[in-house]
Amino acid sequence: MHSLGQIANFKTNSSFPIEKYPIALNAKLKKSIRIQKAEEVEENFHARYHCKQKTYRYIINNSEQGSSIYRNLEYFIPTPLNVEAMQKALSYFEGEHDFKAFKASGTSSKSSVRKIYQTSLKKEGDRIIIELTGNGFLYNMVRIIVGTLVEVGLGKIKPEEISTIIESKERAKAGKTLPPYALYLVKVEYEEEK
Numbered sequence: 001m002h003s004l005g006q007i008a009n010f011k012t013n014s015s016f017p018i019e020k021y022p023i024a025l026n027a028k029l030k031k032s033i034r035i036q037k038a039e040e041v042e043e044n045f046h047a048r049y050h051c052k053q054k055t056y057r058y059i060i061n062n063s064e065q066g067s068s069i070y071r072n073l074e075y076f077i078p079t080p081l082n083v084e085a086m087q088k089a090l091s092y093f094e095g096e097h098d099f100k101a102f103k104a105s106g107t108s109s110k111s112s113v114r115k116i117y118q119t120s121l122k123k124e125g126d127r128i129i130i131e132l133t134g135n136g137f138l139y140n141m142v143r144i145i146v147g148t149l150v151e152v153g154l155g156k157i158k159p160e161e162i163s164t165i166i167e168s169k170e171r172a173k174a175g176k177t178l179p180p181y182a183l184y185l186v187k188v189e190y191e192e193e194k
Contacts, residue, residue, distance in 0.1 A: 002073070003185040005055075009047045047188075053117060055133040055187040058146040058178070063126035074127065075146075075182040081153030083123050089152040090119045090130065092162035093145060100169035102145055103138035104177065112138055112169075121149075131186065140177050148175035 016024070021038035029035070059074040061067055066076035096115040103112055116134040123129075130146055148165065151157040157165075157175070165173045 001180045001183045001185065004057075005187040006185055007047045007051075007188045007190075009041060009045055011043075050190055051136075051188055052191050053133055053135050053189045054137065054185065055131060055189075056137065056142045057184040057186045058130045058142060059182050059184070060128040060130070060146070060150070061126055062123075062128055072181050075178055077150065079154060081128065081150065082155065083121065083128060083153065085155075085159050086128070086130075086149045086153045087121045089149055089157070089159035089162050090121050092159070092166070093132070094119055097166050098169055099138055099141055099166070101165050101171055101174045102141045102148070103171070104140035104144070105171070107139045109138055114138065114141070133187075143178045143180065143183060144171075144174055144176075146175075147178045150178070151175040 018038050018040055022035040025035045060081070061070065061074045061076045062078075062081050063076075064078055066078070067074070094116050096113065098113050100112040103109070114134055114136050116132055118131075118133040120131045121128065130149065132142055132145065148157065148162070152159055152162075
């Protein structure tokens with residue numbers, strides 16, 4: 001998985017200027033990790049537990065030959081996919097549901113109920129870009145949802161069957177878990193301080 005908008009927090013007693021943290025940290029980190037910004041937050045802030053919503057993106061290359069440059073950044077499937085059917089199926093994921101059928105085994109979450117606020121699927125040339133925004137996601141949930149959408153695009157699952165799969169709560173009825181290298185955490189959002 002890649003991240004375009006990961007948020008992290010730490011506590012320090014240092015008097016080092018906050019605006020200099022990205023420069024200092026980037027000098028020590030691998031080139032594949034970059035700190036974009038640093039800011040001071042409330043003492044009780046927690047980057048994970050205070051999150052209001054997250055947006056994930058999954059990229060599918062649906063060309064005949066794939067890409068050598070982006071091979072580790074997108075999932076390649078040469079068989080033409082029915083994008084209209086996938087768009088229709090994606091809309092069934094919106095709202096609050098028990099996503100037990102779309103979680104990996106061994107997930108430690110007590111509840112598999114999550115709320116998906118918004119979904120989008122667009123085709124840009126040979127790429128299919130799928131985005132999901134929700135209040136939280138189970139382990140591998142996005143990759144399983146997209147794997148199920150691929151099954152819809154291949155005509156193996158009808159768009160209308162998504163509701164039945166969700167209601168079944170059976171992992172075996174959903175599609176396969178797609179690989180992590182085409183998954184991106186795009187954005188993490190927090191409640192505004194009152």
